[in-house]
Amino acid sequence: MADQTPPTTATGGATIPTLGRFPALDRVTYPSDMRNFSVEQLKQVADELRAETIDAVSTTGGHLGASLGVVELTVALHAVFDTPEDKVIWDVGHQAYPHKILTGRRDRIRTLRQPGGLSGFTRRSESTYDPFGAAHSSTSISAGLGMAVAHHLRAEEDPSYRERSVIAVIGDGSISAGMAYEAMNNAAVAGPGAERLIVILNDNEMSIAPPVGAMSNYLSRLMSSRKFMGLRELAGKVVKKLPAPVERTARKADEYARGMITGGTLFEELGFYYVGPVDGHDLPQLVAILRNLRDTDNGPILLHVITEKGHGYRPAEKAGDKYHAVAKFNVVTGEQKKGPSGPPSYTSVFARELVRRAATDDRITAVTAAMPSGTGLDAFAKSYPDRFFDVGIAEQHAVTFAAGMATEGLRPFCAIYSTFLQRAYDQVMHDVVLQKLPVRFAIDRAGLVGADGATHAGAFDLAYLGCLPGMTLMAPSDEVELLHMTATATEFDEGPIGLRYPRGGGLGLDLPAEGQVLEIGKGRIIREMGRQAGGEKGGIAILSLGPRLAEALKAADMLAAHGLPPTVADARFAKPIDVELVENLARNHAVLITLEEGSIGGFGTQVGHHLARTGLLDNVRFRPLTLPDIFIDHNSQDAQYEQAGLTAPHITKTALSALGVSLTEQTA
Numbered sequence: 001m002a003d004q005t006p007p008t009t010a011t012g013g014a015t016i017p018t019l020g021r022f023p024a025l026d027r028v029t030y031p032s033d034m035r036n037f038s039v040e041q042l043k044q045v046a047d048e049l050r051a052e053t054i055d056a057v058s059t060t061g062g063h064l065g066a067s068l069g070v071v072e073l074t075v076a077l078h079a080v081f082d083t084p085e086d087k088v089i090w091d092v093g094h095q096a097y098p099h100k101i102l103t104g105r106r107d108r109i110r111t112l113r114q115p116g117g118l119s120g121f122t123r124r125s126e127s128t129y130d131p132f133g134a135a136h137s138s139t140s141i142s143a144g145l146g147m148a149v150a151h152h153l154r155a156e157e158d159p160s161y162r163e164r165s166v167i168a169v170i171g172d173g174s175i176s177a178g179m180a181y182e183a184m185n186n187a188a189v190a191g192p193g194a195e196r197l198i199v200i201l202n203d204n205e206m207s208i209a210p211p212v213g214a215m216s217n218y219l220s221r222l223m224s225s226r227k228f229m230g231l232r233e234l235a236g237k238v239v240k241k242l243p244a245p246v247e248r249t250a251r252k253a254d255e256y257a258r259g260m261i262t263g264g265t266l267f268e269e270l271g272f273y274y275v276g277p278v279d280g281h282d283l284p285q286l287v288a289i290l291r292n293l294r295d296t297d298n299g300p301i302l303l304h305v306i307t308e309k310g311h312g313y314r315p316a317e318k319a320g321d322k323y324h325a326v327a328k329f330n331v332v333t334g335e336q337k338k339g340p341s342g343p344p345s346y347t348s349v350f351a352r353e354l355v356r357r358a359a360t361d362d363r364i365t366a367v368t369a370a371m372p373s374g375t376g377l378d379a380f381a382k383s384y385p386d387r388f389f390d391v392g393i394a395e396q397h398a399v400t401f402a403a404g405m406a407t408e409g410l411r412p413f414c415a416i417y418s419t420f421l422q423r424a425y426d427q428v429m430h431d432v433v434l435q436k437l438p439v440r441f442a443i444d445r446a447g448l449v450g451a452d453g454a455t456h457a458g459a460f461d462l463a464y465l466g467c468l469p470g471m472t473l474m475a476p477s478d479e480v481e482l483l484h485m486t487a488t489a490t491e492f493d494e495g496p497i498g499l500r501y502p503r504g505g506g507l508g509l510d511l512p513a514e515g516q517v518l519e520i521g522k523g524r525i526i527r528e529m530g531r532q533a534g535g536e537k538g539g540i541a542i543l544s545l546g547p548r549l550a551e552a553l554k555a556a557d558m559l560a561a562h563g564l565p566p567t568v569a570d571a572r573f574a575k576p577i578d579v580e581l582v583e584n585l586a587r588n589h590a591v592l593i594t595l596e597e598g599s600i601g602g603f604g605t606q607v608g609h610h611l612a613r614t615g616l617l618d619n620v621r622f623r624p625l626t627l628p629d630i631f632i633d634h635n636s637q638d639a640q641y642e643q644a645g646l647t648a649p650h651i652t653k654t655a656l657s658a659l660g661v662s663l664t665e666q667t668a
């Protein structure tokens with residue numbers, strides 16, 4: 001088969017096999033199909049796999065750069081290990097597209113991130129080759145260690161249960177997070193089974209942005225101070241299997257000797273057997289090394305692999321972001337098909353106001369956990385590099401770091417996606433809220449986010465922050481409101497405050513030159529029709545929090561067409577709720593609907609609780625509209641909200657049915 005080399009095509013300066021002609025890859029539906037391939041054949045599989053990945057993502061969009069960097073590693077892992085019995089865990093899972101193609105999902109790879117299609121991350125329910133679901137980073141070593149230890153326990157109970165290798169592949173960005181260290185700290189002492197854990201550090205010197213921090217510097221030094229490890233050195237390095245106590249003594253002596261000669265690596269100090277650095281694009285070498293590691297139970301092992309993000313596709317290699325996440329694109333030119341430029345994103349409006357305010361307030365600082373462009377703080381960094389802090393993928397640290405700054409009289413803005421702030425919950429509660437520290441949380445990507453799906457949905461922040469005593473929480477209904485709320489957060493020194501806003505563009509409203517400071521805990525009436533229009537049935541009130549207000553207004557028009565124009569109010573604050581507004585709406589309307597882009601337990605719960613405690617619930621038909629109690633899969637944001645039942649027709653239907661009016665009755 002090696003002589004069946006496919007013709008090649010120039011694509012963006014890179015040379016890849018002609019699309020659609022994959023003689024080697026076509027023979028591989030599952031990894032076992034290539035386990036008897038020669039290394040030459042595996043190389044051909046890798047070339048074709050890269051081309052197939054590029055072609056597929058050009059039609060779907062997605063996380064291309066990370067996937068291209070691990071093509072050779074993916075082929076080598078599946079060729080050498082007995083997957084799915086041996087477990088390969090991809091940290092984050094955004095680099096797992098080639099893995100999906102090789103593990104029975106090639107026929108669906110062009111449904112990636114599409115409605116009803118493959119997830120953009122690993123997922124247990126999708127394949128037995130995905131032993132652990134991911135999307136939030138830095139979980140792979142913990143999960144892998146758990147599996148390795150569990151395998152051993154199971155094997156002890158049941159002799160037919162063969163011991164397995166567990167491989168966790170983690171990036172240089174993801175290894176900066178605390179969880180990775182917690183896992184490594186535990187690995188060498190976790191007990192029997194842990195010696196079957198192989199951590200592969202996929203070091204491409206990139207996170208989403210260039211990686212930051214001492215660990216990243218350390219890895220660069222480690223890489224540049226040692227030449228790539230060759231097979232000969234490896235053979236000397238991998239100690240033969242010995243009875244456990246002797247082995248441990250031998251390893252101690254070995255580590256000591258290496259420490260004396262070369263300075264032990266951090267990983268060796270943590271009890272890992274460090275192997276590397278090795279060239280992660282040299283497939284024959286990778287195969288040989290992995291075979292050696294597979295056949296030793298001398299771990300836990302850390303294999304340090306050097307790769308290039310975007311490798312093998314010139315437009316990605318040349319791009320500053322290495323094509324971390326791309327829209328659909330032209331394979332030949334690499335040009336991305338960005339849609340028509342819509343209104344400015346919420347993110348950029350927040351950043352604009354923050355930058356403006358920071359010009360006259362040097363107490364404002366900004367903290368991101370490895371998402372400078374995603375949070376818009378790259379703009380802040382350009383203007384105020386000394387007041388900008390990218391702490392790496394370290395949300396917990398980011399929050400407590402901001403708390404420390406707040407104790408010194410600064411006005412820190414901690415800008416974190418809603419879904420990633422979940423990881424720092426105890427820091428929010430214990431380090432910030434309990435101490436009433438004025439940390440400002442800019443909670444981006446609140447609500448449903450589209451193609452990243454359930455793992456990235458900002459569904460829960462209203463619930464998990466709203467229940468904290470002394471927390472103030474705002475949600476803008478449009479971009480002008482976001483400007484005001486950013487201004488409000490800047491001036492609010494009474495304690496912690498959060499503003500949550502969605503992924504994507506605003507309504508295209510004209511933005512005033514500056515935001516106005518809002519009165520804390522006060523909403524606003526947008527239309528006051530429900531009371532008069534209610535007639536004998538009583539009127540309808542819709543109290544909306546956040547950008548669903550646009551749908552509330554559409555529903556208001558629909559209800560008006562039914563002769564029942566409602567009152568519509570914008571709550572602005574999820575906490576403290578505007579008690580006066582809520583009570584008036586409840587007293588003066590037969591139906592009160594709350595609306596929010598968040599889960600059960602959020603704004604509607606706060607309102608419902610107040611109504612119940614004051615007895616007002618006895619007299620009003622209260623209908624809280626929230627995200628449903630399910631995880632909503634990847635889809636367009638609009639389709640997700642449709643599925644969630646948070647669109648104008650749903651609101652209308654809810655209002656009418658609460659009044660006991662059927663739609664057919666009204667249309668008749």
Ligand SMILES: Cc1ncc(C[n+]2csc(CCOP(=O)(O)OP(=O)(O)O)c2C)c(N)n1
Binds near residue numbers: 092171172173206393
């Ligand atoms: C807890 C958490 N914070 C932030 C992110 C967003 N994120 C996804 S991938 C990524 C960079 C990962 O870098 P690295 O591990 O080096 O992988 P690479 O993309 O370079 O292969 C970040 C910050 C995340 N997925 N999870």
Ligand SMILES: CC(=O)[C@@H](O)[C@H](O)COP(=O)(O)O
Binds near residue numbers: 092135325374445
């Ligand atoms: C993999 C990951 O977690 C990020 O790359 C995420 O997909 C970014 O999402 P946004 O596109 O909303 O910034």
Ligand SMILES: [Mg+2]
Binds near residue numbers: 172173203205206207
């Ligand atoms: Mg990286």
